[in-house]
Amino acid sequence: MDERLLARLAERVSDAHSYLHIEEKSAELARLDEETARPGFWDDVPRAQRISKQAGNLRDTLKEYAAACGALDDARAAFELSSEDEAFSEEARIAAASLDDMLDALELSSWFSGRFDEGDAILTINPGQGGLEANDWCEMLFQMYTRYAGSKGWKATVLDAVPAEVMGLDRATIQIEGRNAYGMLSSEVGVHRLVRISPTDEKERRHTTFASVEVLPVLPDDIEVDLNPADVRVDVYRSSGPGGQCVNTTDSAVRLTHIPTGIVVTCQNQKSQLQNKEAAFRVLKARLFELEEAKRAEQIDELRGERKEISFGSQIRNYVLYPYQLVKDLRSGVETGNVDAVLGGEIDQLVIGYHKWRVSQ
Incomplete structure (x- = not known):
């Protein structure tokens, strides 16, 4: 793995932050979590199930984005260490490949923005x-x-x-x-x-x-x-x-x-x-x-x-x-x-x- 690949992956993570609307999703999840904690939330079961599912989907997306950020940090750390110890080169390559797959999955999920997707x-x-x-x-x-x-x-x-x-x-x-x-x-x-x-x-x-x-x-x-x-x-x-x-x-x-x-x-x-x-x-x-x-x-x-x-x-x-x-x-x-x-x-x-x-x- 070289610096150009690392820079490209970092740019893709930054792009994911934008097209996934991470800030908006975080705010929406906080609002839904607050709503689910209110007394009587489960009195209307169909509505409660719908909101819980919506919150679950938001939570999954945020977790996946956080995992991509963590994988980028791992790849950077392994790359820096590889200059001192060749054993870290393989670890850096594996981390980069894993991050690439994560970003592909995030990009795919972003395509489904239709009303029922x-x-x-x-x-x-x-x-x-x-x-x-x-x-x-x-x-x-x-x-x-x-x-x-x-x-x-x-x-x-x-x-x-x-x-x-x-x-x-x-x-x-x-x-x-x-x-x-x-x-x-x-x-x-x-x-x-x-x-x-x-x-x-x-x-x-x-x-x-x-x-x-x-x-x-x-x-x-x-x-x-x-x-x-x-x-x-x-x-x-x-x-x-x-x-x-x-x-x-x-x-x-x-x-x-x-x-x-x-x-x-x-x-x-x-x-x-x-x-x-x-x-x-x-x-x-x-x-x-x-x-x-x-x-x-x-x-x-x-x-x-x-x-x-x-x-x-x-x-x-x-x-x-x-x-x-x-x-x-x-x-x-x-x-x-x-x-x-x-x-x-x-x-x-x-x-x-x-x-x-x-x-x-």
Whole structure:
């Protein structure tokens, strides 16, 4: 490590102080901590939970910035000592590399400044053209996102996963809870194209199939949505998917039909009818909010992106398993030949690559 690298890292730490608005965040956290200490704070549980989560996110950002400052001090100290003892050179190099990674993560988190970016997400996968192949592809994406959420330390709750008649899934909806979950996963909105040798084709021919991914924010309780319960038809039925005790043996699954818009939401993977109903209303509320936003803007909703037919020519990303191995995002140009890793949930380079491209536009 040389003085130029150290100066560059110091400049990046200074930049982070500015773009993270450290002073403002510190003041806001102090205000929230004061509010949480007041008597009766937990009398309104939903509001208290929302404020506690907001304070937690601020505290995490401030801790990460403080850690970067500490790493810079460590790198400086090791660099100064390396002139007297060569053994400190390696320590300085390791400290600089660690600081570089910290600053990359801080820069990434700064990109998510949208209204709901820091919050949780509702991710839905629907099969497109391709028949049985599309159902199988739907399940493959479902597994990919579930594993990705696990790798990020996020909580993934399956709200709806309907098995297809022969293989795969007819649809899947997952609620993903974690810091910046909605902001990060907004990269996945659109049509995903798979090319491979079909496991159902006796002649082993190459097939192309599609699935669409929709990502909506989990709306805070203080967001008002025009939802009249009288406009919603509630149907209950027996769950069709695998589940725990009581699932499949009672009418626990819930289908909501919003009569004015025709929006249909189903949820069947929670343990009770009440839990399924609450989850379904959460999804319906998000979709109605999306619809209202689109009407206000008089354009396609930015929360979900432009809706396209789930078929060739409309995809955002290609996953090619044959005749070669390649995953390529058609917006950012990021690609990798390690298809197995991607389908196993290692999609960070694609997600981050998309957001780098988005910020640069």
